[in-house]
Amino acid sequence: MNRSILGFANLLVAALVIGTAFGIWLGYDPRGLSAAAWVEQQQHAIAALNTSLPALGAFTIALTLASAVLARGDRRAFALLLCACTCFVAVGLVTRFENQPINALVVRWSPSAPPPDWAALRDRWWHWHELRAVLGVAGLSLLIAGQLALAKRA
Template structure:
């Protein structure tokens, strides 16, 4: 019963993390926006997600590792869950040491008067976001695969 709850929580939290970063990747094209629109959109994203998402990501990592531990007798499942947690850890590190560093700068900008070189920050943030999206999608894919193949994977 507890293992089923952990599997559910693992899938649910992974879906929330991946859905948020994938949604931004899919629906937010920073290159088509004017400087003012970009800054306003980015500041809105920062205000809405900058605290919540790292916490949700941390919970996802912990639950994925708990799931791996609970599957320690099933070495292949445990190994894949550790790989999934490494994907989520990679996304978290990219966020903490890349995106959030840029966010701390962008949040101070005046949308009506973009700083010189603002596009460099935009481009770097987007590249990092693409990497963390890939890591999150990969982690989520592994979690779904492992959690739905409960009887067929040793």
């Protein structure tokens, strides 16, 4: 595959995934929502995003790894892309082992009767989301820097 096309696809897909996480962080802070409002909001988000975003995230990791492999002749770009890939893998691990288990519980709740510990689970979910948003923005920044380093070399 042409390195320019790969780089474009890599940047596009990563920006879609990380932009979504950033938008959720920016606009959907759950503190202050009632239990019913938060459960309904979360259930709608889970239905819309719980399958598509992890799939796009996995595609982002694969594209970033492929970009790094093709950039191995340029030490700076290779290192930046490998670090970006590491950040994206960390985002995926946080999602899979922290956020998604909470999502699996929330989808079964009734908005009018959430469990007594709903706020603790909400706060835990939000904590992990904030971490993955930071890791994602760091990864996207590294990816952009790596792709710019490759473009400068060409």
